[in-house]
Structures are given as C-alpha cells and as structure tokens.
Amino acid sequence: MTTSIAEGTLDSRITTAEPSVSDFLELMKPRVMSLVVFTSLAGLFAAPGQLHPVLAVIAVICIAVGAGASGALNMWYDADIDARMARTAARPIPRGRVTADEALAFGSVLSVVSVLTLGVLVNWVAGGLLALTIAYYVFFYTMWLKRRTPQNIVIGGAAGSFPPMIGWAAVTGGVSIESVLMFLIIFMWTPPHFWALALYRCRDYERVGVPMLPVVAGPDETRRQILLYSLALVPLAISPYFIGLGGIAYAAVSTVLGLIFLYLAFKVWRVREGREGDHAAKQLFVFSIFYLFLLFAVLLGEHIALKFQ
Template sequence: MSGLIAESALARSATTAEPSVGDFIELMKPRVMSLVVFTSLAGLFAAPGTLHPVLAIIAILCIAVGAGASGALNMWYDADIDARMARTAARPIPRGRVTPDEALAFGTVLSVVSVLTLGVLINWVAGALLALTIAYYVFFYTMWLKRRTPQNIVIGGAAGSFPPMIGWAAVTGTVTIESVLLFLIIFMWTPPHFWALALYRSRDYERVGVPMLPVVAGPDETRRQILLYSLVLVPLAVVPYFIGLGGIVYAVASVALGLVFLHFAVKVWRIREGRAADHAAKQLFGFSILYLFLLFAVILGEHLALKLV
C-alpha cells in the first residue's frame, strides 16, 4: 500500500491536477450504488405502513451514501490489485487522480455521516443495519474474504443483500420474514452473477492472486456451481407471491424471468470451450442484472400502485 501511495503521489505531481467531483463520484461505484438504491426503494415501498416523503428521501439518500462509502473504502484497500487488472486499472486511485489517503478520508466521513443521519432522523434499526452493511463489506469481505477464499462472493454477498432490508426497517423499525426473503433473493443471486463475470475475467483475478472460484476450482466447477445456485434462486424468487409480498404480476414475471435465467445458466454449463463459452458467460452476467432489476421493479410497482389507490 505504501508503494501505491508513492506512485499515486508521483502521478498527482506529474499532472498537478486536483481530483474532480467526478473522480469522487467514481470512487462511490455509481453503477453498484444505483442497484443498491433501487432495491432499498423496493423494500421501503413494500413495507407495511408509510414514511413521510421527506424522510423517505433522506432514508434512500443515506443508504446511497453508505453504499458509496463502502465503494470508496473498497477502492482504497484494493488499489494495489486494481492497478493490475484490466477491468479496474482506470479507477481514480490507480490513475493517480485521487490519492489513497483522500479515498480513505472520503469513505470514512461518508460512512459516519450516512449511519448517524439514518439513525437519528429515521430509526436506529435502519441505522444499525446500514452500519453492519458497510462494516461487513469493508472489513469482512474486502479485507478478509476476498483474497483468502474462493467462497468470497458467497459469504461476502451478504453485504449487497442488506439494502431492501434497510429500506424495510426505515419504515417499520423491524426486521421481518418478508425483508429477510428479499435479502435471500439477492444473496442467492450474487454467486451466479459474479461467477459469470469471473469466468471470462479469470486471468485478471489469477494475475493478482484473488482466489475466485474459476481460478481455484477451475471453470467447469464454476459452471456447475452457477447452475446449482440458479436452481435454488429461481424458485426462491417466486416465494414472495406465496407470502403476499408480490401479486399476480410478480408471480408471472418471476416465473418467466426465472426460466430465462435458467436458460442462460444451462448454456454456461453446456458450452465450455473458446469464445462461445465467454459469450455465454457474458450473456448470463448481463441478463442477471436485468433479472434482479425487473424482479424488484415489479415488487416496487405493485406496492406503489396499492399505496396510491
């Protein structure tokens, strides 16, 4: 890390440019943050009861800022390997646009502000869940699991599964079976989603010594695990209909989307050689994002419609 700080300082000296607002936004991983915001919004609207619109906006902003803080701290800690991976080499710290110290300070301040604001203005159950999410992602996943075990995504995936639970808690002040179910759907979605990416980016992970499943167990075992997790995920995603969390539209959508998800998972499992294998993995990775977005969009839409009637 000290070597990286020196390299970043040299890069800063060479360019004499101060970091821009865009650089700090990039530190917050806006694409990941947008999915966090969306799933937390679904949890907030699906929860029984209502929250004043101003408080609802504050809650979602706090969750978004907390997610961005996690991203900034992740980039701070992983800057050494980010600089050596094609997918991440252009991030602000490896490119010298932001120093590691600046990223650390930025992420730390955002973490504290987001948790305290959510706790004081909304409730401390939601605030505690946001604090747990940030701590889990930074300390448990980034600093411990990621570089030590091929199950990093499986165990660490819990961090990305908390947002709908936080949105639910913001309204109710509690954790219930419905919010746990939303958590579990994202939790089971995470391994096939990220392992599909890892299949066609495995050389990157191998180069920096991150023990992703394709690197440690090989691509064939990764394909098998993707299929197994997909076979659990798809029926699990239908369960909200049976407990009243989703309506008939959700039931139809979850089944239809699940069948398409399984189609791509089976395709990844069957096609194992050459560019076709990479293409199949890319298809699953791309569709998995759409799959999760549409599931939560239907839940959000159904509950929003009910509350507006």
C-alpha cells in the same frame, strides 16, 4: 516519485493533478449506488405502514451515501490490485487522481455521516443495519476474505443484499420474513451473476492473486456452482408471491424470467469450450442484471400501485 503506476505498484503520495469533484464521485461507484437505491426503494415501498416522504427521501439518500462510502473504502484498500486489472485500472486511485489517504478519509467521513444521519433522523434499526452493511463489506469482505477464499463472491454478496432490508427497516423499525426474503434473493443471485463474469474475465483475477472460483477450482466446477445456485435462486425468487409480498404480476414475471435464467445457466453448464462457452457466460451475466432489475421493478410497481390506490 518512488514507484510507477504503470508497473502496477502504488504509492499513496502519488498524484498527477488536484482531484476534482467528479473523481470523488467516481470513488463512490455510482452504478452500484443506483442499484442500491433501486432495491432499497423496493424495500421501502413494500414495507407495511407509512413513512413521511421527507424521511423516505432522507433514508434513501443515507443508504446511497453509505453504499458510496463503502465503495470508496473498498477502492482505498484494493488500490494495489486495481492498478493491475484491466477492468479497474482507470479508477481514480490507480490513475493517480486521488491519493489512497484521501479516499480513506472520504469513505470514513461519509460512512459515519450516513449512519448517524439515518439513525438520528429515521430510526436506529435502519442506521444499525447500514453500519453493519458498511462494516461487513469493508472489514469482513474487502479486508479479510476477498483475497483468502474462493467463496469471496458468496460472502461479499451479502453486503449488496442488505439495502432492501434497510429500506424495510426505515419504515417498520424492524426486520421481518419479507425483508429477509428480499435479502436472500439478492444473496443467491450474486454468485451466478459474478461467476458468469469471472468465467470470461478470470485471467485478470489470476494475475493479481484474487482466488476467484474459476481460478482456484476451475471453470467446470464454476459452471456446476452457477447451475446449483440458479436452481436455488429461481424458486426463492418466486416465493414472495406465496407470502403475499408479491402479487400475480410478480408471480408471472418471476416464473417466466426464472425459467429463462435456468435455461441460460444450464447452457453455461453444457457449453464449455471456446467462444461459445464465453458467449454463454456473457449471455447469463447480461441477463442476470436484467432479471434482478425486473424482479424488483415489478415488486416496486405493484406496491406503488397499492399505496396510491
């Protein structure tokens, strides 16, 4: 053994035991996958037209596996910094359960299989968008920009915004204003969500040299950016009602939740010191998860109700 995991360095040959199936499942970031499944379902049901239920299930599985594959490739590339951050030190590679080479092979095979299966069995617009999402997340975000720019979260957020567009494309075979709007909602939601987390977790990122906004520009600038993105997000999240993508329930929920979101973002901007400052950031972080989940749940619910009327 040439290096020690505890010291924060990594050797792809280090393993303490044979990896189990659950280690590979963990590589796929199951929690991220569940959010991807949920938002892609919203795109799938909101899209006009019909997709055979078997093909719809295949589409969702492929999108979930593709997301899992990019998660595995992200863990492969980021294994060195994962080992040195409290939040990620227990991941399969830093723990020595899976070697970096195994993660690379696993992620690559799943990427190819998910894209080809979606393309061949559903349609190639959806397959192409999935390929773009994986390539964007792995090459553009993880390998190129994550460690180079404080805008990494804004750029990386685009990868997480594609699933509803892929779901929509699976049904319609194309891209439209409605699917772009769903993309934009997640895209604008990501920076305030992650920067709220980064505000009270920035020491971890500072230690490994990832230029998160609070580390590079300072907490005050981060708070200002959170407020600005929130001001852009809230009207954008209400707008599906005006183009007929969301109904009256969506309009009501997105307005009420949007006002709460703005209040919490404003609180993060105002309360800057000590525990109260951290508490405000945590409140916004937790609420932002609930906010996005509920927006898409209502959208999904409305369209399911319409389809089964």
